[in-house]
Amino acid sequence: MRTALVLLFLLALAALPGALLPQYSLNAAAVERYKAAHTAIAPLLDRLGFFDVFSAVWFAAIYLLLFVSLVGCLVPRSLDYSRGLLARPVATPRNLRRLPHHAAASVHAEPAEVITAAGRRLRGWRMAEAVEPGGAHTVSAERGYLREAGNLVFHFALLALLVAFAVGKLYGYEGQVIVLAGGGQFCNSGLLAYDSFKPGTRVDGTQLDPFCVRVDGFAAEYEPNGQPHSFLADIAYQDAAALARAGGAAVDGDAAVDGGAWRQATLRVNHPLRLGGDRVYLIGHGYAPRFTVTFPDGQQRTGAIQWRSVDAATLLSEGATKFDPPGVTDPQQRRQRQLAITGLFAPTAFLDGAILSSSFPGLRDPAVAVDVLRGDLGTEAGRGQSIFGVDQSMVDSGRLQRVARQNLLLGEQLTLDDGTVVRFDGVQQWISLQVSYDPTQQWVLLAALCVLGGLGASLSIKRRRFWVRATPITDAAADGRTVVEVGGLARTDQAGYGEEFSRLATLVLQGEAASEPSRRAALARKG
Amino acid sequence: MTVNATLATYSDWCYAGAVIVYLFALVLHGVQFATGRRVAARELVAAAALDGVPPSTTNPPVGGTWRHTTTTTTATAGRMVVSLTVLGALIHATSLLLRGLAVQRVPWGNMYEFGSAICLAAVVSWLVLLRRHSASGPGVQRLGVFVLLPIVVLLFTSGTLLYTKAAPLQPALRSYWIAIHVLAAVIASGVLLVAGAASVGYLLRASGRAERLPAADVLDRLAYRATIAAFPVWTFAIITGAVWAETAWGRYWGWDPKETVALVAWVVYAGYLHARATAGWRRAAAWVNVAGFAVMIFNLFFVNLVVSGFHSYAGVG
16 A cells, blocks of 8 residues: 555656656647756756657656556455455454444344344344353344455556557547638548648557548637637538448449548537547637739639648738749749748738737738748758748748738739739638547546446445344343443444444344333443 | 627626625634634534624634634524625526626636636536535535635636637637536536645644634545545546547647647546555645646646647637
8 A cells, every 4th residue: 555655656746847847748849948948957858758748758657656556555455355255254352342333122022033133233244143152142234345356446446548549649640731611622541631630559540530521611619719619610521331331323424323422520629520530629820911912924822722821810821832833843933933922911911000810810901021031942952841930941042032011901903023923812711620430439538437436336335243142131030131332333334324323223223122112221322 | 609798797797796705704704713712622613602693803802702603603604604605696596697698608718718717617516515525514614715715816817918809709619618618628627626725734734734614634634525525527528528539620639739738637636546545645635636737727827828738718808
């Protein structure tokens, strides 16, 4: 128990940094900020795993040790318990007066009758009767065996919960993807379909359950003060079975079946789409300003890509919409004429001079404040870059140059020096979807319910004992009287047994004496 | 959905009223605590002799009536303080009820309301405990100082620093789980507050510094009983929280700071139960219980206000 206690406190202590320090698993950007701000201590903390506490070796060591000690404790206790189930209740102590609960009376009945009657009162108790050498009859009774059973269930269920949790972490995955509302589609075909993907150790992304989701529309409602009221996405989906049918239909050339395979659904916060083992959640939303670029040769290109919010309350967003010049096949030339429209987007424009900000998260009066950059975006450099910005090194080296800076309201346009026209002609919404897969979560729930049930039983049930001794009075004047003594003991916590004992004692003592008006009483109670 | 501003205003008035009544009760408790006799054995409270002696700090009359006067004063003060607490709880409950009616939802949707609900749960469990243990001697009531003090502080903080105007829930909280998960957390926190107060009392009593408190083993038993009542509820709160998280955030457990500290509190209380079952650890167990409540408070304030996580529903700042 002491080992378990020490390990319990170590576990509590070790988990705290996971809540107090930023964690990679929750917010990698916050970890980077912390590391930049605390250059002295951060490298050491990082090396020791303090930014990833729940995957750290020392954290695992503590809970594994705890569970090893738990097994070491539970196995002998289970054996004891099963032996105890077969054992008879403990023989009646010689002196019942010494027990915390005690009472006595004398009745006009044979000891054997007293014991039989007591046995009737003690229904539900495990009993053992005995006759002592002096002629006294005794019964020892015990109940509350379920307390230890609950205790064992609780601890074993904790073990099961940990195992189920761990297996879920091995075979589950979680992926996020942003989809444009108004027809955008996502198919769970593999890692590349996701914007970010956190696989379990045993998941390589090749065996995902296939399904497709199409986002037909998205509506957000806000209170007048800008607090969100509801988010609702209209989606259509094809589950694995529908996809299989559609695939078969495509082979057969039957297009009608294909079209019918989409099923409609709405996705709301707290109301995920459940498809077999996979769940699809609506976890975020934002805006994608649509720009149309008319190049000097008259060709047009339209682009709308998600911009990310920089202020969650007003959804002021930033991003970069990038264009390749059309019809240019020479990579050299193309890299001199790529365009990027970057800057801020406000769903409800609020202008302080020329500074754009947003006053409301809903789409009331959209505007953008953009820089148009021209040159080499660096997309062919082989280096990954953010979709929300341009590669700053290209700007610094002068290969990407700003050619315009302007605020545009919806429908307004600007013209670059070479005659290219950039028009802000619409806004689309995007939603962020999360796909989660965890094959063991129902087992975790089952284990958790067993934890709760075991806990309830072990804390509410008391293991308690009750003894009756009926001793015949050999004195000739006694006229067949019997002294009945009862004693009680709660094995774990005394609190609360007193009332039950008094009730039982009264029943056992009075029940027999009821027909005896001149009862010699002497109800003594100790404790 | 509109907010009924009139009801919301009445709710705020009730809140202030409840705090004032609790404050009076606390002062009275303090007076009673300071003037009461030491609890050597069980006191016999004179049932009669309600002679209207005010429960004040006035000096006892010169002469031999000291004991008699003090006893009746104690008894009167005792009844008054309990009545005051009941009155406060009624006004407090009205405040929450009006808040709920004003916004047409459960009245524990932001940190102000959550804190208020926890305090109500604590006051109610304290009153239940008083009723159940009236047989353990009038001394139990003197624990009231330790129960009401954190409650008044918590209510004052909630009503000033954390006050949030009546408003509808944000979308993430629109789920029937708010009625289940948060209510369980409220009840568990309230009862654990009383348990923590009893353990503080135990530690003071056992170290011989507060002999006016009930006997140490009575306090220890109170703390234990409150904790074993609250612990399964807290377990239930964590489990339902996980179930809700699965529906709302896509995973049942993600080491969100609030989840982590809730688990830490759970582990500390599990430690309390183990420590109390270990021979010779009774005093240590009381410290663990106090530490457990400290973790709960830390979870309420620090994690909601300082650390950012999924549970940032404080509606503050």
